[in-house]
Every structure is written in structure tokens, then in C-alpha cells.
Amino acid sequence: MFHPLRVSAVEQLTDDAVAITFAIPAELRETFRHTPGQHVALRRIVGGAEIRRTYSICTQATEAPDEPVVRVGVRLVEGGEFSTYALKELSVGDTVEVMEPMGRFSFEPRAGRFAAIVGGSGITPVLSIAATLLAREPDARFCLIRGDRTAASTMFLDEVADLKDRWPDRFQLVTVLSREEQQSGLPSGRLDQERLTGLLPELLPVADVDGWFLCGPFGLVQGAERALHGLGVARSRIHQEIFHVDDGNPTTAAPAGPGPASAAVPAHSTLTATLDGRSGTWPVRDGDSLLETVLRSRSDAPYACKGGVCGTCRAFLVSGEVRMDRNYALEPEETEAGYVLACQSHPLTPEVELDFDR
Incomplete structure (x- = not known):
């Protein structure tokens, strides 16, 4: 079911991405109380045609009596009707039809060691997962391995830096840029299967990780999954969500x-x-x-x-x-x-x- 929600904030994240926050009325607080990793669908009618798009919630999940915070990240897609509208037209005070949170790329926080491999806007649900986990479970650790094109195109830089500042002993951040050299850290390049196979054992004890979260473009998620399988990680410990699929990479139609x-x-x-x-x-x-x-x-x-x-x-x-x-x-x-x-x-x-x- 869709509910009309007022936009309470529109924040520029990069040249081609914004974060949109919705005001949640008191009577809908429990309806929009999300679990970390879930998404919402947004609906808009243009010329009599319905446009729906899904965007993951990036904020820490709350528990009653705290108010839920529904904030999503939207990256501009070439020719994308909704993303173009969100970046160029949407303003505070506008109303958007929003479906209640859903999705199975979700996580109930528990003690243990967890890690994520994300690319581009795939950081969005993982940001919610990491923030909620670290806040609720003092015995939990989280390693975030993220790949982006350049520093300027990286979404939620401040939010990720805040996690590092708040939990320096329990949050590990590894950033890899594919089109720009960094002054420190790892050399530039893509996070493909071959690179991850060599990199992951150097970063953390792979066998001790209780859950892996893979999110981003199809190629990155597929390569990360294969790397983890090659390193002996059980399929039950791998959770994934695809943010973009190239039509040239169809799955088998069985x-x-x-x-x-x-x-x-x-x-x-x-x-x-x-x-x-x-x-x-x-x-x-x-x-x-x-x-x-x-x-x-x-x-x-x-x-x-x-x-x-x-x-x-x-x-x-x-x-x-x-x-x-x-x-x-x-x-x-x-x-x-x-x-x-x-x-x-x-x-x-x-x-x-x-x-x-x-």
C-alpha cells in the first residue's frame, strides 16, 4: 500500500545523487518502522502513466518509542524518469507516494563479525545495516569494503566517516577507487573476483565472518560471490542485492x-x-x-x-x-x-x- 508522505529534506550527496528524507505522520510510524537493509517503492504519475522505483533506506533502524527515519539515496540514471525528477525537481514540502518498507536483504542485529562488499549506490542499505548493528550490539564488528569510481562520486562519505569516528575499534573501512588514485590505501582498480580473492584474506579472517552482505551492480556482486565461494564461505552466510543489471548478463531461464x-x-x-x-x-x-x-x-x-x-x-x-x-x-x-x-x-x-x- 502506498501512502502520501511529505518530503522533509533533499540533500545533495554528489553531483549526480541526492538523499531524500520523508516526514512520517504519527499514525504511520509503525507502518514505516523498517528493519536494516529494507527498501521502499516510490510512485509518481506522469501523463497518466505510473512510474515506480525502489530505493533502499540508508538510516539506522529505530525501535519504539523512537520515531522511524525514512531516508533514501537516489542516483541519477541516464534517461531515468524518476531519478531525473528527484535530482532536478523534487523539493522540500512536495508529496511523494511511498510504499511501506519491504525486502529480504534485511538483517536482525546480533553479536559477531560481519562484512560487506558494495559498489556505488549499493552502500545505501549496507549503511543502515552497519549503523544499526554497531549501535545495538557492543560485541559486533563490521568491515565495509566499498568500490567507487572517484572520491567525488562516492555517496554518503560523511555518514561512513561518522561510523569510523564513533566505533574506531569495531568498524573497518576499505575504499577502492576504479578511476582515481588515492594518496593512501589500496591501488585503484575494480573489485573483481580475482582481486577480491587475494584481497579479502589480507583484510580479515574470512572463515570467522558470520555474514557477508553484497550489494551493487550485477558484475560486482557476482564476482564477490564467486570469490567468497572460492575462499570456502558457505552460501548460507552470503546475502546479496543487485542494484543494476546489464541486459547483456541474463540469468538462465529455467x-x-x-x-x-x-x-x-x-x-x-x-x-x-x-x-x-x-x-x-x-x-x-x-x-x-x-x-x-x-x-x-x-x-x-x-x-x-x-x-x-x-x-x-x-x-x-x-x-x-x-x-x-x-x-x-x-x-x-x-x-x-x-x-x-x-x-x-x-x-x-x-x-x-x-x-x-x-
């Missing part, structure tokens, strides 16, 4: 759900879906995803990016078989349990049933 993997695409299919306790059945038009099928009759169907990245449209496949074109949001254990992304799913059987409420 069938998901019961039935033979070689099932032929049916000439006609129907979808039954349960959402907020109500069910309906509709024909699936040729080429349409299951999400598009639901949206024709249920405008309240959950979605944000429609690109297989955010996971907002996750649903349980009750029956039938589907093909997912791409999946950057669901963990292997989720797909094995029967969950699919409705925005990327197409029917492979005459009848398919989804449950958005599970």
Missing part, C-alpha cells in the same frame, strides 16, 4: 515448479491468484507475464521494478509450472521452496495458481 522441465508452452493458459485474501482467475495473454495478467484486474498487486531485481512481486507457486526469464532477487532456497517472481514468470502449463499472501 522452469520453476512441479512438472517436467521440457514442458511445451501451452496455446492458452489461465492464472488463478490469491492476493489479500481474495482470489480470481484470468486468461494469460500471449507474451504477458503473470504479474501483468493480475494487474489487468487487480491494480493492488505488489510490484516495483518489473525487472526481476527487487523481489516485491514474489509469490508462491501453488500449482502448475512456470518459466522465469530472470531472477536476481530470490535465493536458491526460496525457488526450491516454490517461490517465483511474478513479473518474470510465464506459464508452461494450461493452468497456474499463485498465492501472493504466503
Whole structure:
């Protein structure tokens, strides 16, 4: 559900990025009380067309009775309708429709050693995770390894520096710039699989890290995951969120759900879906995803990016078989349990049933 929220602050982070803070009315405080790592979807209507974009919350998570603080970082994307509006038009006092916090790249703070590898705007949810962890758990340590193009393009410099000042013994910061040499620290270059494989054991005891958080462009996250696997890190300790996917890097479009993997695409299919306790059945038009099928009759169907990245449209496949074109949001254990992304799913059987409420 979307709620109209007033913009209370717009802060310039870099030449191409801003931080937007929303005022939360008293009656919505519990609705917008987020867990570290979650995101919100923002909605805008332009020329009768709806635009939705997801942005991670960068602020420390609060607990009652403290007020929740919802602040997101927005980086300009070439041709991006919402990011252009946010950087060039949005002002304090404006109203934006904001969906309540969601997302599974979230973390309940606990004692232990944790680390993150981020690139660019991937710092946004990790900043919330690190700040909340260090504030709540005196026995926790956090290592942040971040890659950016240049110092001038680095988001949330002051916020990260504040973490270092407040917890110098428990917060370790490693910065790598790909297009600019630093006066001190590591040489410039990308944080790819080969470099991380050699670098990580020099920075911290890899085997002792209780949780790894990978966030940023697809290439960085994929390289970091492979490096960690090569260093013997169990998949259960790796959590990831993709911020940008190059269309040249598709995932394998494998069938998901019961039935033979070689099932032929049916000439006609129907979808039954349960959402907020109500069910309906509709024909699936040729080429349409299951999400598009639901949206024709249920405008309240959950979605944000429609690109297989955010996971907002996750649903349980009750029956039938589907093909997912791409999946950057669901963990292997989720797909094995029967969950699919409705925005990327197409029917492979005459009848398919989804449950958005599970």
C-alpha cells in the first residue's frame, strides 16, 4: 500500500545523487518502522502513466518509542524518469507516494563479525545495516569494503566517516577507487573476483565472518560471490542485492515448479491468484507475464521494478509450472521452496495458481 508522505529534506550527496528524507505522520510510524537493509517503492504519475522505483533506506533502524527515519539515496540514471525528477525537481514540502518498507536483504542485529562488499549506490542499505548493528550490539564488528569510481562520486562519505569516528575499534573501512588514485590505501582498480580473492584474506579472517552482505551492480556482486565461494564461505552466510543489471548478463531461464522441465508452452493458459485474501482467475495473454495478467484486474498487486531485481512481486507457486526469464532477487532456497517472481514468470502449463499472501 502506498501512502502520501511529505518530503522533509533533499540533500545533495554528489553531483549526480541526492538523499531524500520523508516526514512520517504519527499514525504511520509503525507502518514505516523498517528493519536494516529494507527498501521502499516510490510512485509518481506522469501523463497518466505510473512510474515506480525502489530505493533502499540508508538510516539506522529505530525501535519504539523512537520515531522511524525514512531516508533514501537516489542516483541519477541516464534517461531515468524518476531519478531525473528527484535530482532536478523534487523539493522540500512536495508529496511523494511511498510504499511501506519491504525486502529480504534485511538483517536482525546480533553479536559477531560481519562484512560487506558494495559498489556505488549499493552502500545505501549496507549503511543502515552497519549503523544499526554497531549501535545495538557492543560485541559486533563490521568491515565495509566499498568500490567507487572517484572520491567525488562516492555517496554518503560523511555518514561512513561518522561510523569510523564513533566505533574506531569495531568498524573497518576499505575504499577502492576504479578511476582515481588515492594518496593512501589500496591501488585503484575494480573489485573483481580475482582481486577480491587475494584481497579479502589480507583484510580479515574470512572463515570467522558470520555474514557477508553484497550489494551493487550485477558484475560486482557476482564476482564477490564467486570469490567468497572460492575462499570456502558457505552460501548460507552470503546475502546479496543487485542494484543494476546489464541486459547483456541474463540469468538462465529455467522452469520453476512441479512438472517436467521440457514442458511445451501451452496455446492458452489461465492464472488463478490469491492476493489479500481474495482470489480470481484470468486468461494469460500471449507474451504477458503473470504479474501483468493480475494487474489487468487487480491494480493492488505488489510490484516495483518489473525487472526481476527487487523481489516485491514474489509469490508462491501453488500449482502448475512456470518459466522465469530472470531472477536476481530470490535465493536458491526460496525457488526450491516454490517461490517465483511474478513479473518474470510465464506459464508452461494450461493452468497456474499463485498465492501472493504466503
